[in-house]
Amino acid sequence: MDNKTLTKELKKNAVIINAALKKFLPKDNSLISQTMRYAVLNGGKRLRPFLVITAAELVGGNIKFVLPAACALEYVHSYSLVHDDLPAMDNDDLRRGKPTTHKKFGEAAAILCGDALLTESFKLIIKSQAKAEYKNIAVGVLADFAGYQGMVGGQVEDTLETDGWKKKRITYLSEKLLSIEAKKTSALLTASLYTGAVLSGANEKQKEAFLNYGFHIGCAFQIADDILDVYADKKLLGKKGSDKDNNKLTALSLFGKEGAQEKASSHIKAAKAVLKTFGKKADILRALADYIVDRTY
């Protein structure tokens, strides 16, 4: 599948997901509901819902049954952005060219908005149509990958455990960076694939493939993000790049631009390799792997 066809598929998917999100989001005029709509309906690429649905379809599931779960993963992604943008964290004023949630509604509202989205995401998981046992497993998968062993843990490591990193040895730093990439970014992408797969009754071999594919595209995605953060057109990106100012531990700061690009490419190669078990049906995920490092924003 070429990049153009994939982009079309992603856009088609985003239309479906945006309609579903609007259906699931609260419609009343309370402040908390306003913040939730603002944080979620923001023109995102809906990559995580796309992965939920694609994984479900690859193992014989149906988009209709996993649509609430697909939205759940977008809720979790949205909440993480709202909290990451807070002054105490990355202190970002803009996200996709619009004021961040705390800039629009204040810090307290933004903290609570994130809390509400995270809470509601678990409700959406069990709203999916699947065996009760599968839904319980999916709840556990989301908690594991999004929580202290996954995304949140990665955020803590990234933000708070890399002070003075330049004094550490390169082997230690390579491992630390991989741990951050895996938790901060791979975890939620993997959770998306795994949730779609589990809810649709995937077998062990298929689940294993999604685990590995998610890990590798996540690492590549984070490396690409780090490069874009410094080199991309800031207007396209819709936010100011901040990692360079912070002098953070990233693939770019550790390995240089070429070294980082090489790392990303080898992750993409590995990601494609594990898709063999699905045959040609997985071409869309192969194209997605390429897209992740080739995107310009």
Added chain:
Amino acid sequence: MDNKTLTKELKKNAVIINAALKKFLPKDNSLISQTMRYAVLNGGKRLRPFLVITAAELVGGNIKFVLPAACALEYVHSYSLVHDDLPAMDNDDLRRGKPTTHKKFGEAAAILCGDALLTESFKLIIKSQAKAEYKNIAVGVLADFAGYQGMVGGQVEDTLETDGWKKKRITYLSEKLLSIEAKKTSALLTASLYTGAVLSGANEKQKEAFLNYGFHIGCAFQIADDILDVYADKKLLGKKGSDKDNNKLTALSLFGKEGAQEKASSHIKAAKAVLKTFGKKADILRALADYIVDRTY
């Protein structure tokens, strides 16, 4: 049951819950795990786990089966305190006489600590031993009562939607206050009872009774808290009272001390009335209702 017997039961319960919490909390030395232990192992009364277990036992369930869910409710309570204490919210430096989580670990760590506890709470729900369908329902119950329609929604109303309240009419304010009490405090107490009940296969009549009991003791609890916040011994309370400084909408500021106490008493009376369906077995919940308004901290 007299107050002394109840206090003994609560203490016995707290010992069991603290042991279970220590078992479920992460044991590694990462920063996120440290913050989670700090926020949860704080000498709390473990009232919510007590309600999970009591409700389960009242409908024929077993403490062993619902212990993870009991801890889940304590996680949610703990996360809500960590986030409420943040500078952008209540800005409290002390909680039960100890530095609040953000004072100890910094704001970013405290925000992520709350996120991690909330996420993990859903994992604990599905770790309980119950039919898969019951666990699905319990996940939904926790999300509903803790989320935007429940606790988080109440927090938003309480913190951000009562500015200039003194200019509003008393009927409007009474309703607004009841909505805040019901969401901010009743919701999680009700969720505790309901979770224990649902996981143990309670019937509709029993669930209905817990819904009403939780609503009334929650309102009474919040009113008692508002009174204690102003009148209690600050050393016993382990924090400075802050509502009076903030001139917030509370039962105390709206109805005066006597009026607020009357409201609390009538909630307690109503709470006891709905327990009829359980007969004498529910004496412990009757004693708890009295304890809630009689406690000194």
